[in-house]
Amino acid sequence: MYKYIFRRISLSIPTLIGVSILIFFFMRILPGDVVDAMVTDETGALVFTDAQVESIEESLGLNRPLHIQYLGWMKDVVAGDLGYSFWTKISVGEHVRRRAPMTLEIAVLSLIISWIIGLPVGILAAINRNSLRDYISRGIVILFLAIPSFYAALGFLIFFVLVFTWRPPVEVIFFWQNPIQSLYVALPAAVAIGTGMAAVVARMARSSILEVIREDYVRTAKSKGLTKRTIINRHVLKNALIPVVTISGLQFGNLLSGVIAVEAALSIPGLGVLLAQGLADRDWMIIQNLVLIFAFLFILINLLVDISYSLIDPRIRYD
Amino acid sequence: MKNNYKLLDVKNLRTAFNVEGKDVTVVNDISFNLSPGEIVGLVGESGCGKSVTALSLMGLVPDPPGKILGGEIFLEGKDLLKFSESDMEKVRGKEIGMIFQEPMTSLNPVLTIGKQITEILELHQDMSKEEAINEAIDLLKLVGLTDPELRINDYPHKLSGGQRQRIMIAIALSCKPKILIADEPTTALDVTIQAQILELIQKLSNELGTSVILITHNLGILARYAHKINVMYAGHLIESGTTDEIFYNPKHPYTAGLLNSVPRLDLDPNIELPTIKGEVPNLAEFNEGCIFKTRCPNPTNNCKDGKSEMGLIEVEPGHLVDKCCVNCK
Numbered sequence: 001m002y003k004y005i006f007r008r009i010s011l012s013i014p015t016l017i018g019v020s021i022l023i024f025f026f027m028r029i030l031p032g033d034v035v036d037a038m039v040t041d042e043t044g045a046l047v048f049t050d051a052q053v054e055s056i057e058e059s060l061g062l063n064r065p066l067h068i069q070y071l072g073w074m075k076d077v078v079a080g081d082l083g084y085s086f087w088t089k090i091s092v093g094e095h096v097r098r099r100a101p102m103t104l105e106i107a108v109l110s111l112i113i114s115w116i117i118g119l120p121v122g123i124l125a126a127i128n129r130n131s132l133r134d135y136i137s138r139g140i141v142i143l144f145l146a147i148p149s150f151y152a153a154l155g156f157l158i159f160f161v162l163v164f165t166w167r168p169p170v171e172v173i174f175f176w177q178n179p180i181q182s183l184y185v186a187l188p189a190a191v192a193i194g195t196g197m198a199a200v201v202a203r204m205a206r207s208s209i210l211e212v213i214r215e216d217y218v219r220t221a222k223s224k225g226l227t228k229r230t231i232i233n234r235h236v237l238k239n240a241l242i243p244v245v246t247i248s249g250l251q252f253g254n255l256l257s258g259v260i261a262v263e264a265a266l267s268i269p270g271l272g273v274l275l276a277q278g279l280a281d282r283d284w285m286i287i288q289n290l291v292l293i294f295a296f297l298f299i300l301i302n303l304l305v306d307i308s309y310s311l312i313d314p315r316i317r318y319d
Numbered sequence: 320m321k322n323n324y325k326l327l328d329v330k331n332l333r334t335a336f337n338v339e340g341k342d343v344t345v346v347n348d349i350s351f352n353l354s355p356g357e358i359v360g361l362v363g364e365s366g367c368g369k370s371v372t373a374l375s376l377m378g379l380v381p382d383p384p385g386k387i388l389g390g391e392i393f394l395e396g397k398d399l400l401k402f403s404e405s406d407m408e409k410v411r412g413k414e415i416g417m418i419f420q421e422p423m424t425s426l427n428p429v430l431t432i433g434k435q436i437t438e439i440l441e442l443h444q445d446m447s448k449e450e451a452i453n454e455a456i457d458l459l460k461l462v463g464l465t466d467p468e469l470r471i472n473d474y475p476h477k478l479s480g481g482q483r484q485r486i487m488i489a490i491a492l493s494c495k496p497k498i499l500i501a502d503e504p505t506t507a508l509d510v511t512i513q514a515q516i517l518e519l520i521q522k523l524s525n526e527l528g529t530s531v532i533l534i535t536h537n538l539g540i541l542a543r544y545a546h547k548i549n550v551m552y553a554g555h556l557i558e559s560g561t562t563d564e565i566f567y568n569p570k571h572p573y574t575a576g577l578l579n580s581v582p583r584l585d586l587d588p589n590i591e592l593p594t595i596k597g598e599v600p601n602l603a604e605f606n607e608g609c610i611f612k613t614r615c616p617n618p619t620n621n622c623k624d625g626k627s628e629m630g631l632i633e634v635e636p637g638h639l640v641d642k643c644c645v646n647c648k
Contacts, residue, residue, distance in 0.1 A: 216424040222379055224439045224490065225411035234438070238429045313429055314474040 004318035005307070012299045019295040020077075020288070024070050027284045034086045034282040035062065060086055073288065082289040087281055092289045095274055101174050103263070103270035105186045106193065107255055111248065113194025114201050119244070121198070122205025127232060129210060137202070144199035150261030153192035157266060160188055172269055189266050193258040197251050204247045208240040215239070241312050249305030256294050325393070326497055326530055327353040327376075332390035334368075334375045337383060343603045344388065346371050347554040347610075350631070353498065358524060358531040360541035360562070362577075363551035366599070369534045372551075373500045376532075377417055378407040395497075413443040416491030416529075420503040422483035426475035432459075433471030436490055443494040458489040462519060481512035488519060495527055502534045517544055538581055542566060550574050553599050553610045555629060560638035570640040572616055572648045609643035617647045 035057055038048075048056070057063045061072070076083055082092035125137040144152075173181040212218065213236060221235040256272075263272035271290060278286035310316045334346035346368045353359050361369050374380045375387055378399065392399040394414060402410065411417075419425045427435060436458060437451035446454060452471065459467030462485040475483055484504060491499055501520060505513035521544050524531050533545055541548050541562060548565045550558040550573065558571040569575040576595035597614035608625030612618050621627045622643060631639040 216419060216421050217427040219379065220419065220425045220487070220490070221427070223377060223411055223417040225408045225413060225442060226438070227405075227408060230438075234430070235427050239427070315428055315476045 001307075001310075001318050005303070008303050008306070012296075012303070015299060016292065016295060020074065020292055021070070023288055023291045024073065025066075027282075027287060028066065032282055033062070034060065034284060037282045038087075077289070077292065083285045085278075085286055086283045092286055095286065096271065096290075096293065099269060099271050099274050102172055102186065102268060103259055103272060105175050105182065106189045106259060106263075106268070106270065107252075109183075109186055109190030110194035110197060110255055110258075113190055114197035114248065114251070117195065118198035118201025119205050121202040122244075123209060123232065123237075125202065125206045126209035126213070127228070138206075141199045141202050144195050145203075147196065148261070149193045149196045149258035150265045152195060153189060153262040153265040156188050156192050185268060189259075189262045189268055192262050192266075193255060196258065197248075197255065200247055200251055201244060204244050205240065208243045209236055212236045212240045238312060242309055245305055245308055245312070249302045252301045253298055256298070324354060325352045326355050326395060328391075328393040329372075329376070330391040330393070332372065332375055332392065333388040334371050334380055334385060335388050336371075336385045338603055341603060342386070342388075345554050345602060346375060348629070349390075349551075349556045351549050351556065351559060353530045353532065355497070355530055356524065356528050357547065358521065358533055358545050360545035360548040361532060361534045361551060362536060362538060362541055362548060364536055364599070367551045368554040369536075369551055370502055373417065373502050373532065373534055376500065377411055377415060378402070378404075379411075409443075412439050412491075412496070413494045414496055415498045415500060416494070416496040417500040417502065418484065418487045418491045418504050420506050422480045422487055422507060425487055426483055428475055430474075431471065432473055432475065432478075432486055435475075436471070436486070436493060439490060439493050454493070455489075458493055459486070461492075461523070462486070462489045463515075464489075480508050481516065484508060484512075484516050485519065488516070488523070492523055492527065492529065496529060498530045498532065499524070500532045500534070503536070504533075505540070506535075506537075513540075520544075538566075538577060550577070553605075554602060555610050555641070556631065557611065557641040557644070558639065559631065560635075564635065564638045568635075568638070570634055570638070570648065571611075571644050573611055573614070573644075575648055609641070611641075611644055611647075615644065615647050 035053060038056060054063070061069065064072075073083065082096070084091050085095065121137050121141065125134045125141075128134050147155075173185060175182040175186075209232075218231060218235055221231045226234075259270065259272035260276050261272070262268075263270045264276050267273075271293075274286060275290045277283070278290065307318070310318060329352065330350050332346055332349045333344055335342040335344045337343075349368075349372060351359070351361075361372065363369050371380065371385070374385075376392055376399070380387060387400060390400065394410065399407065399410060426432075433452060433455055436455040437446075437448065440446045440451040440454050441448070444451075444454075455471055456467045459470055464470055464482060464485055470478075475486075478486070488504075499520070504520065505516050508516060517540060520531060520533075523529065533541065535541060545562050548560065548562050549556055550565070550571065552573050558565065558569065558574045565574060566578065569578055573595065576593070579593045580595065582592060595614055596616075600610065600613055609615070609618075609622050609627045609629055612622045612625070612627075615622060619627070627643045630642050632642045632645065634640050634645060
């Protein structure tokens with residue numbers, strides 16, 4: 001087991017290097033860099049002299065050859081130093097420390113919401129296959145699959161404001177400071193992202209359960225005289241779980257992109273907003289490092305997913 | 320052991336499957352019965368409706384597409400077809416146990432052996448967890464599994480096909496049901512294991528007084544283990560009688576054909592085995608008359624025109640044959 005985890009983590013290193021190369025060069029291929037953003041005003045006219053531009057480039061290290069810049073960045077990352085924002089001069093590490101807890105809270109809540117909504121809906125649709133309930137739940141599922149999460153976020157925002165006289169909070173409260181207040185901030189975002197994910201979970205759960213229901217051992221369970229409920233809970237669900245867990249892990253990627261838009265829509269200062277701001281400012285240090293962190297989290301989550309298989313199915317061993 | 324009391328009495332059972340919007344009757348007017356302690360064989364080729372008959376008895380015909388159209392299934396005088404789903408749940412496992420063809424896939428891979436046995440004991444026998452575990456260990460001993468105390472914590476993938484079929488038998492017999500339905504219990508097993516499993520079923524049937532419906536396409540098995548044999552062809556019961564009558568005095572040309580096509584050690588190996596000419600008719604396209612008319616060696620004109628009516632008649636005490644083909648052999 002530990003050997004397997006070690007091997008998987010070693011294998012993630014080339015992946016991360018690939019991600020870092022892609023994001024590093026994409027940033028530099030795209031038109032407009034941080035110096036352009038700094039030295040021009042809104043009309044695009046230069047407000048600095050060439051000499052000043054050069055000195056800014058030099059101070060940011062952007063006058064060095066590309067491969068030197070890349071290797072320098074990598075050296076810092078390995079040493080645990082994520083560099084400094086081009087604009088604010090605050091270290092990226094500090095930015096992440098301040099903003100990550102809120103984003104993680106939203107992420108975890110979204111995941112929980114996607115399961116507590118998605119799984120029951122999937123089960124109901126499967127056991128009432130091709131009935132009115134199935135059609136209704138499938139219709140709603142497709143609707144939520146089609147709605148982009150930031151749009152859902154705006155919808156929920158309006159809904160909360162009008163119905164519950166909810167106001168978007170002006171400050172961030174971390175979960176360990178005041179859990180209830182903190183949920184007040186995170187929950188609307190989590191609902192907006194979680195419902196879209198729930199739709200995917202429900203679809204996967206439905207088709208997976210429909211497949212398992214045809215298995216011989218479910219017929220055996222029926223021949224024992226067990227009730228439908230016991231058969232689903234005890235014999236079907238655990239066997240149907242692996243594809244659902246898998247898709248949930250893969251959805252972590254959607255979750256991260258959803259967080260960018262939803263945090264912006266609800267003005268929650270998390271990692272998503274930081275990334276969006278970084279993109280607008282061409283703040284390469286922030287973009288590079290955040291993308292690398294997101295990629296690492298994605299790999300980690302999916303490693304956890306793979307390990308969880310052996311808890312679900314005793315036939316799966318990692319020796 | 321044999322007496323006239325009918326533990327199970329199936330009358331005119333009809334089960335259909337909906338195929339592309341059309342009801343195709345795959346079990347057509349089947350009647351047979353079962354006395355306490357008796358082993359009754361149900362024989363026929365693949366697709367003749369043996370398994371659907373068994374599932375009909377259990378109330379487990381997948382619906383849709385399957386549906387029981389009519390008939391009666393009396394278990395100790397009560398018609399199972401009139402039972403509600405929750406009443407049937409008390410029959411399954413408790414009054415009628417069932418084992419299946421595929422031991423490799425019939426046990427749940429994510430539950431321990433112990434759990435799969437104790438859950439049925441807790442359900443029907445009102446046992447506590449500890450009582451159920453002790454009973455499960457006794458059951459595993461009964462079906463001849465080694466180290467039952469260790470086995471109950473194992474998952475099915477650690478066991479061989481023969482061991483898994485023993486566990487299936489333990490599950491099916493755990494609540495001392497009156498009837499055991501064994502649907503091709505040895506088809507997926509090695510020949511040496513086949514004999515062991517059948518011996519076990521016979522032994523337990525004797526010890527516990529359980530009646531057995533043994534479904535198979537292997538006549539050799541029935542010759543050895545069954546008291547009575549029902550022969551099915553394309554959804555119809557075409558001949559029924561004691562094992563001796565069926566083997567030594569078959570009346571229906573299909574039964575006779577089946578017996579002739581069994582390879583025998585005492586015959587010249589250079590002579591080709593006789594076969595039954597023709598093919599099983601497509602039930603979705605079959606309209607009327609004797610189901611065997613396309614393969615009958617001596618069809619009457621009535622048969623050819625599809626005017627003959629099917630139905631069992633008694634040719635000798637306890638020996639029933641479809642009336643169309645009494646004289647066709």
